[in-house]
Amino acid sequence: MLVALVDLRKEHRLWGWLRIAQGSSGLGQVAGLRFVKVMGSGHGGGFGLRPSASHQGLICVFDSRAQAQAFVDGPVFAQYRERARELCFGLFGIQSSRGAWDGVSWTPPAAEADGALHQGGLVAAITRASILPTKAPAFWRMAPAAQAQLPQAEGCLVSMGLGEAPLLRQCTFSIWRDTAAMDAYARSGAHSRAIAATYRNGFFSESMFVRMRVLFFEGIWDGKTVDLGSASAQPAAMAGA
Numbered sequence: 473m474l475v476a477l478v479d480l481r482k483e484h485r486l487w488g489w490l491r492i493a494q495g496s497s498g499l500g501q502v503a504g505l506r507f508v509k510v511m512g513s514g515h516g517g518g519f520g521l522r523p524s525a526s527h528q529g530l531i532c533v534f535d536s537r538a539q540a541q542a543f544v545d546g547p548v549f550a551q552y553r554e555r556a557r558e559l560c561f562g563l564f565g566i567q568s569s570r571g572a573w574d575g576v577s578w579t580p581p582a583a584e585a586d587g588a589l590h591q592g593g594l595v596a597a598i599t600r601a602s603i604l605p606t607k608a609p610a611f612w613r614m615a616p617a618a619q620a621q622l623p624q625a626e627g628c629l630v631s632m633g634l635g636e637a638p639l640l641r642q643c644t645f646s647i648w649r650d651t652a653a654m655d656a657y658a659r660s661g662a663h664s665r666a667i668a669a670t671y672r673n674g675f676f677s678e679s680m681f682v683r684m685r686v687l688f689f690e691g692i693w694d695g696k697t698v699d700l701g702s703a704s705a706q707p708a709a710m711a712g713a
Contacts (some may be wrong), residue, residue, distance in 0.1 A: 473531070473533045473565075473566060473684070474531070474532040475530075476530040476687075477527075477645070478528045478548070478556050479556060479559070480556055481557045485525050495508070496508045499548050500548065502532075502548065503539050503542065504585070505534055506533055506535060507532070508530075509529075509531045509573075510709055511528065511636050512636075513527035513634050513635065517685050519616070519633035521639070525644075529562075529634040537563060537687070542560065544597050557599070559691045560692065560693040561689070561691055562713070564675055564684035564687060568580060568685055570676055570680070570681055571679045575678075583636050584617070594647060594648065594649065594700060595648050595651050595683060595686065596646065596648070597645070598643065598685055599684040600642065600643035601642055601643075601675070601679050602676060603642065603677075608640060614662075614666045614669050618663040618665075627652075628649075628657065629649060630646065647689060650682075663698065687701065688700065
């Protein structure tokens with residue numbers, strides 16, 4: 473699968489908003505593409521309620537890695553490259569998934585699932601949820617503290633808040649030094665309290681958590697050069713701070 477984080481140049485923001493409005497139809501016919509989301513983000517690419525005029529995220533699930541790479545090398549993705557002030561993207565192997573997105577579950581290939589529990593190396597995660605309108609006020613009282621802690625969490629290398637719709641359809645993408653660091657964040661502090669409240673109060677009508685192996689992730693983000701991959705995936709691969 474492909475994840476791309478984009479910060480569009482000011483003169484191309486309208487183009488970006490149209491991409492969000494069009495969703496999958498804006499990509500045209502793409503070989504092997506079986507799931508796609510074009511999403512906005514919070515201000516500065518963060519997790520707040522104030523929307524960003526320029527930050528977007530693209531999540532695409534393909535039938536094969538070769539088809540994902542062909543999309544990255546093709547004319548549709550080139551449009552994002554040409555219009556971006558900053559762009560970071562990569563390919564990932566789905567290792568485990570629970571829940572659903574628009575009623576669709578992501579089943580990992582057997583080869584990836586066999587290694588789902590390994591503890592070494594970079595790991596990425598996607599969490600997303602459809603928040604019940606009647607539960608939104610309670611959810612948003614809990615969420616900011618957990619979201620604020622994520623970018624500063626020990627072992628978190630990249631993170632971005634994404635959304636399909638304001639307030640009610642939210643998504644988080646993150647890359648971690650290893651599984652232990654990701655699990656430590658999930659089980660501590662404000663995030664742990666938010667998860668407990670979610671189960672207790674039934675905030676969501678649908679949710680999904682996906683754990684992924686990082687094949688590569690590269691580009692420019694927040695003024696830094698990002699170069700992460702399965703062979704050289706270390707925190708030191710991020711430079712330019």
